Amino acid sequence: MHEAIKVSNxxxxxxxxxxxKSHKLVLSGIDLKITExxxxxxxxxxxxxxxxxxRIMADLEWPTEGQVLWFGQDIGRMSKKEKxxxxxxxxYVHQDPYSSLHPAKTIFNIVADPLRYAHGxxxxxxxxxxKELMEMVGLTPAEYFFNKYPHHLSGGGRQRLAIARAxxxxxxxxIADEPISMIDMSLRASIIKLFKxxxxxxxIAVVLVLHDIGAAKYFTYEKGEVAILYGGxxxxxxxxxxxxxxxLHPYTRVLINxxxxxxxxxxxxxxxxxxxxxxxxxxxxxxxxxxFAHACNYYIEKCLERDPQLVPxxxxxxxACHVFCNRDGVI
Amino acid sequence: MNSLIKxxxxxxxxxxxxxxxxxADGISFDVQENSVTAIVGESASGKSTIIEAMTxxxxxxxxxxxxxxxxxxxxxxxxxxxxxxxxxxxxxxxVPQAAQQSLNPTMKIIDHFKDTIEAHRINWNHDQLIxxxxxxxxxxxxxxxxxxxxxxxxLSGGMKQRVLxxxxxxxxxxxxxxxxxxxxxxxxxxxxxxxxLKELKKKLNITLIFVTHDIAIAAxxxxxxxxxxxxxxxxxxxxxxxxxxxLHPYTKGLLGxIMAINADMSKIKPIPGAPPSLLTPPSGCRxxxxxxxxxxxxxxxxxPLITVEDGAQVACHLYSQGGRKDA
Ligand SMILES: Nc1ncnc2c1ncn2[C@@H]1O[C@H](COP(=O)(O)OP(=O)(O)OP(=O)(O)O)[C@@H](O)[C@H]1O
Ligand SMILES: Nc1ncnc2c1ncn2[C@@H]1O[C@H](COP(=O)(O)OP(=O)(O)OP(=O)(O)O)[C@@H](O)[C@H]1O
Ligand code: SF4
Ligand code: SF4
Ligand SMILES: [Mg+2]
Ligand SMILES: [Mg+2]
Numbered sequence: 001m002h003e004a005i006k007v008s009n010x011x012x013x014x015x016x017x018x019x020x021k022s023h024k025l026v027l028s029g030i031d032l033k034i035t036e037x038x039x040x041x042x043x044x045x046x047x048x049x050x051x052x053x054x055r056i057m058a059d060l061e062w063p064t065e066g067q068v069l070w071f072g073q074d075i076g077r078m079s080k081k082e083k084x085x086x087x088x089x090x091x092y093v094h095q096d097p098y099s100s101l102h103p104a105k106t107i108f109n110i111v112a113d114p115l116r117y118a119h120g121x122x123x124x125x126x127x128x129x130x131k132e133l134m135e136m137v138g139l140t141p142a143e144y145f146f147n148k149y150p151h152h153l154s155g156g157g158r159q160r161l162a163i164a165r166a167x168x169x170x171x172x173x174x175i176a177d178e179p180i181s182m183i184d185m186s187l188r189a190s191i192i193k194l195f196k197x198x199x200x201x202x203x204i205a206v207v208l209v210l211h212d213i214g215a216a217k218y219f220t221y222e223k224g225e226v227a228i229l230y231g232g233x234x235x236x237x238x239x240x241x242x243x244x245x246x247x248l249h250p251y252t253r254v255l256i257n258x259x260x261x262x263x264x265x266x267x268x269x270x271x272x273x274x275x276x277x278x279x280x281x282x283x284x285x286x287x288x289x290x291x292f293a294h295a296c297n298y299y300i301e302k303c304l305e306r307d308p309q310l311v312p313x314x315x316x317x318x319x320a321c322h323v324f325c326n327r328d329g330v331i
Numbered sequence: 332m333n334s335l336i337k338x339x340x341x342x343x344x345x346x347x348x349x350x351x352x353x354x355a356d357g358i359s360f361d362v363q364e365n366s367v368t369a370i371v372g373e374s375a376s377g378k379s380t381i382i383e384a385m386t387x388x389x390x391x392x393x394x395x396x397x398x399x400x401x402x403x404x405x406x407x408x409x410x411x412x413x414x415x416x417x418x419x420x421x422x423x424x425x426v427p428q429a430a431q432q433s434l435n436p437t438m439k440i441i442d443h444f445k446d447t448i449e450a451h452r453i454n455w456n457h458d459q460l461i462x463x464x465x466x467x468x469x470x471x472x473x474x475x476x477x478x479x480x481x482x483x484x485x486l487s488g489g490m491k492q493r494v495l496x497x498x499x500x501x502x503x504x505x506x507x508x509x510x511x512x513x514x515x516x517x518x519x520x521x522x523x524x525x526x527x528l529k530e531l532k533k534k535l536n537i538t539l540i541f542v543t544h545d546i547a548i549a550a551x552x553x554x555x556x557x558x559x560x561x562x563x564x565x566x567x568x569x570x571x572x573x574x575x576x577x578l579h580p581y582t583k584g585l586l587g588x589i590m591a592i593n594a595d596m597s598k599i600k601p602i603p604g605a606p607p608s609l610l611t612p613p614s615g616c617r618x619x620x621x622x623x624x625x626x627x628x629x630x631x632x633x634x635p636l637i638t639v640e641d642g643a644q645v646a647c648h649l650y651s652q653g654g655r656k657d658a
Contacts, residue, residue: 045517154605155374184373185544189588190601211518214590221596244592258522260547262591264570267551272522278489 003072004173004205005057005090006033010066012052012232013285025283026052027232030066031310036172037203039196039224041216041240043255047280049232050209051095051177057207058092058175059083071172088118088169093176095209097158097183101150107139107161108146114168136202137164137194156187160194167198174198175207180215192219213259217244225316228252231281231291234310238317249319251292273297290322298323335506335538336362336385341398343384352609354380356562358398359636362506362555367532367539369549369570372559373606378542379428381559382510384408386425387415402506420451424499428510428542431491434483440494441479447501467497470534471527489520493527500531507531509541513548525551547591550574558582561607561617564636567644578645581618616648624649 012027027049034040044050055061056068059075068075070086078086094100101110111130115121121129134142137160150158159179166174176195180188192208192215199206210216220226220240227237228251236249247253254273261267275295283291290296293303300323308320319325341358344351354377362368372378383389385400387408400407402423407415419425427433434443444464448455455463465475471493483491492512499507512528513521529552532539543549549556549570556573558566558581566579577583584602604621607613613620619629628648636646 045519156605184606185546186373186585186588186602187605189590189599190603192590193601212590213518214592214594217592218590218594218596218599255518256592258519259592260522260525260545260551261593262547262550262574262586262589263593264550264553264574266593272526274523274526275519278520278523279487 002036003033003069004036004038005207006069006072007031007053007057008067008069010053010056010063010068012049012056012061013064023284025232025285025287027056027063028283030234032057032227032234032237034173034205034207034225036071036205037199038205039199039220039240040205040207041219041224041226042207042209042229043211043213043216043226044229045211045255045280048229050211050229053229054092054175054177054207054209058090060092089171090173090175091166091169091171093159093162093166093174093179095177095179095181097155097162098150100162101158101165103150105149106146107134107148107150107153110150110161111164111168114165118169133164133167136167136198137161138190139164154187155183156191159183159191163194163198171204173205173207175209177209178211179208181211188215189218195219196222213244213256216240220244228255231283233291233307233320235292235321236317236319237310242314242317246317248313248317248324249321250296250298250324252319290320333364334361335364335402336540337399337401338362338381338385339399339401341381341384341400342396343380343389343398344394344396345380345390346392346394347610350610353612354562354609355384356612358384358564360557360564360567362538362540365536365538366554367541367552369553369556370540370542370559371546371549371556372544374544375609376559376606377562377609378544378559379510380562382425382427382508382540382542386419386423386508388425388427416451420447420499420504421502422504423506423508424502424504425508426492426495426499426510426512429515430495430510431483431488431515434491434494436483439480439482440486443494443498444479444501447498451502453502463501464497467500468494470500470531471497473497487520489516489523492516492520492524496524496527496531500535503535504537506538506540509539511542511544514544521548528552546585546589558585561612562609563617563633563646564644565618565646567636569643572641572643578639578643578650579618579647580622580624580649584621616646 008031010030014024014026016022042050056063108130111133112126115126115129131142139145139160180191195206198204208219216226224240226240226243227234230251236243236252247256257273277295281291289305290303290308293299302322308322310318310320311325312318338360341355343355344353358381370378384395468475468478473493513524553570556570557564560581566582577586587600588602615631616629616634619625634646634648636644638644639650
């Protein structure tokens with residue numbers, strides 16, 4: 001199977017100020033890929049670099065170091081023309097379905113405009129294609145919505161509309177940043193389900209950024225990969241079920257152990273691990289050691305000195321941790 | 332067990348250009364002393380409206396149409412302003428939704444404590460204040476020496492939320508009401524605050540009422556859960572009952588749709604449709620457009636909240652008084 005997107009050794013530094021420049025290392029040494037037709041979730045808490053990584057994958061942000069490949073080609077070295085040909089193949093869906101849709105455009109035109117400009121579709125063909133796309137995302141009956149506006153839709157409806165618009169270019173990859181964080185509880189599963197359906201039925205590769213482990217599990221329990229981001233580094237990655245059912249990195253473990261369970265007995269009987277610190281790490285290009293060391297209950301001296309690298313612990317399952325990298329899932 | 336608070340038929344609306352938003356439409360529930368009650372519902376279902384109506388903090392365009400909040404035999408909503416102020420904070424303290432943003436950025440944390448006692452006309456000298464404030468901060472596991480002299484912007488979201496809880500505890504209230512105490516926080520910080528609230532509950536013999544849109548948080552913390560849908564309580568039961576044997580079709584649907592980590596992923600089933608507008612809510616049972624059991628009567632008559640077996644309460648025409656039909 002071919003790689004749809006591959007990120008290799010990507011780092012991102014944000015710099016501020018003129019004379020006394022400060023540098024913030026937001027991503028470091030990221031290696032990540034998604035195969036055509038596969039699913040990938042990037043999980044992490046706020047400030048860990050998820051959006052930055054997703055935007056770099058979508059070519060909306062430039063890495064300070066490293067390469068991004070689309071369908072095997074380095075996008076940093078592509079000519080304008082080559083990029084234009086591929087542009088529509090990778091679509092990014094913004095986190096906020098409220099602000100990313102034009103409030104004064106009808107729902108029909110929100111989907112139709114890109115089709116008019118990019119594909120030159122007109123009248124009957126245009127209507128047919130808009131209808132098809134709206135049906136693909138579950139906005140049915142499509143005609144009912146044609147003359148309505150985004151504010152007539154629920155949060156979930158707007159998210160569906162944003163996805164329909166992304167589909168106008170017939171993408172082979174969709175990257176969606178926190179697609180459920182701003183919508184109602186009872187609608188969240190249906191949005192994740194929609195992405196699964198797009199993946200199953202149209203073989204579109206889907207990358208989701210999520211902070212909710214349960215949603216990550218729902219998206220990947222049948223197929224797909226998970227990457228856990230902490231302090232701008234991937235600390236654990238691999239097959240979804242392996243990472244989420246048998247987490248090995250101390251951060252992944254505490255993240256899963258802290259996620260609420262919808263079972264009062266279980267909730268009362270389990271022990272939630274307490275960390276040494278809950279501060280978000282601030283890293284600079286000079287930072288050394290494991291980004292989790294200030295919080296980790298298992299740290300050893302080496303953790304403060306040397307940056308742990310991702311190493312395989314089983315097939316298609318890697319972690320970056322000095323202490324747990326050699327052990328077989330038992331702590 | 333005694334009911335400490337009895338909310339009766341609370342109805343509150345918001346006046347807007349297009350009409351009235353029926354945000355709390357006949358809310359009744361009892362809160363037992365030393366218990367933890369969760370008010371659970373989706374965004375815009377009316378959770379904050381209930382809390383604001385109970386604590387007389389509705390915004391200017393909010394109107395309380397009717398209802399009582401009986402606390403130790405007194406109706407809080409009928410009390411004179413002055414009398415209510417004596418109870419508020421000293422006996423009933425509130426941490427409103429998104430209160431972190433209401434911390435004054437130009438004031439150190441110590442000054443927020445000072446303001447609180449001044450607003451409630453407490454005569455503590457400086458040392459007493461420091462001592463009390465430190466005690467409460469330690470209770471929420473913050474280091475008073477570091478935090479008291481910090482500005483809000485120097486604290487993380489989770490620390491600010493804990494400062495607000497410490498502030499609410501300052502006058503040793505009997506009841507603590509928290510509106511979305513964990514919602515803007517990350518998974519780890521959220522778990523930490525939940526843990527803290529559990530400890531506080533054990534240590535202080537306090538009655539907690541909290542609002543959340545995340546029903547899984549209720550599983551962690553609550554004794555009783557009120558499920559809100561579109562301005563109505565649709566079910567009010569013990570937490571075990573809600574999760575093990577939910578009665579209302581909405582509660583069932585919600586539990587079946589949440590992607591909790593312990594859920595059987597192959598059984599997750601989204602609820603069809605979307606929550607209604609409260610400007611023009613559906614007739615009869617407000618859930619009927621999304622309910623797979625909807626009958627004729629559901630469109631015409633609003634089901635009252637009734638008590639079925641074991642004191643479980645549900646508002647649904649599938650259940651008739653005293654008995655229960657399988658939904
Ligand atoms: N344009 C920018 N300039 C400077 N710093 C930035 C910029 N964009 C992001 N950052 C910083 O990079 C870090 C990672 O941000 P990012 O938005 O990627 O995190 P995230 O994991 O998506 O967080 P969230 O869950 O809050 O969306 C943060 O510390 C953020 O402040
Ligand atoms: N000041 C106001 N003016 C007009 N409408 C309001 C006002 N405050 C709330 N509403 C509306 O009343 C309804 C109930 O709002 P409320 O804030 O009680 O919901 P909630 O359940 O607390 O939601 P959330 O989870 O988003 O906090 C919503 O439709 C909301 O839009
Ligand atoms: S490398 Fe060390 S500090 Fe980092 S997660 Fe592993 S044990 Fe903890
Ligand atoms: S009253 Fe009718 S519509 Fe409402 S929840 Fe019960 S069965 Fe469904
Ligand atoms: Mg982000
Ligand atoms: Mg609210």
